[in-house]
Amino acid sequence: MKERARRKAQRPGEILEAAFDAFAERGFAATRMEDVAARAGVTKGAIYFYFPTKERLFxxxxxxxxxxxxxxxxxxxxxxxxxxxxxxxxxxxxxxxxxxxxxxxxxxxxxxxxxxxxxxxxxxxxxxxxxxxxxxxxxxxxxxxxxxxxxxxxxxxxxxxxxxxxxxxxxxxxxxxxxxxxxxxxxxxxxxxxxxxxxxxxxxxxxxxxxxxxxxxxxxxx
Structure with missing residues (x-):
């Protein structure tokens, strides 16, 4: 349980790091939430749980x-x-x-x-x-x-x-x-x-x- 809680606490930071890589490579307009999810190793739904829109994520x-x-x-x-x-x-x-x-x-x-x-x-x-x-x-x-x-x-x-x-x-x-x-x-x-x-x-x-x-x-x- 502690390991699961630790991973959950780290997830927003991991998503932000994946978003940085995606936005830096493709720019805001060309980046899809699917791109960020793939880099972060999570589902697109997990990203929306923390960041409700692509604009908010950026x-x-x-x-x-x-x-x-x-x-x-x-x-x-x-x-x-x-x-x-x-x-x-x-x-x-x-x-x-x-x-x-x-x-x-x-x-x-x-x-x-x-x-x-x-x-x-x-x-x-x-x-x-x-x-x-x-x-x-x-x-x-x-x-x-x-x-x-x-x-x-x-x-x-x-x-x-x-x-x-x-x-x-x-x-x-x-x-x-x-x-x-x-x-x-x-x-x-x-x-x-x-x-x-x-x-x-x-x-x-x-x-x-x-x-x-x-x-x-x-x-x-x-």
Missing amino acids: EEMVDHYSRDMLADAGAMLASAQGGSAEKLRAFLEFMYGRCARDRYGREIIRLMVSDGKSFPQLVERHHRDFFAPAMRMVSELLAAGAASGEFRPEVAKHGAEIVVAPSVFLTLMRLIFGGSLELNEDAYIVCHIELLLNGLLTPSGRANLSPAKACGEDRSPI
Whole structure:
């Protein structure tokens, strides 16, 4: 009985994972509930028990993966060591890992672009519950760095979107060109972070930046 209860509790997550694979491969319109059921190893009726419509399944799938990413970003920042510059570096490396380099992050962005117009309430909720909180994390990091004297306040005040834009660009390039994109991602990420910090850091902030590793390579303070 315990094993049966455990399997039942896991079933919604398994269905969401199967739905992700199906939607990512075929898009929303071309995906049938039968496709999801086959991938999940359940009957179509079992899917309808948890998700009464395909639209509801799609929305729950997007929300599920977006919530996980935001929660992980918050936990990562809460445990990050060092000043604002080091925390900003850690945040960007996290975002690159979970968007540009991670299939789940990339495909959620693809689905939001390709099918979001059919789900205006989902887009609004995604902005409210994921995008806006993520931007607040960046804005708070920039504000803390300006308050501590690490960051130039005139640059940090309006920089949140500029901070994340290169990671969005790399994600889109990966979505468009896939494996044919000839780009050294490690070098791209290091270049972005170093250019960003050179623009943000005050002389004292630059002097206090401790040595760190980015993308697996040793690096001296900027």
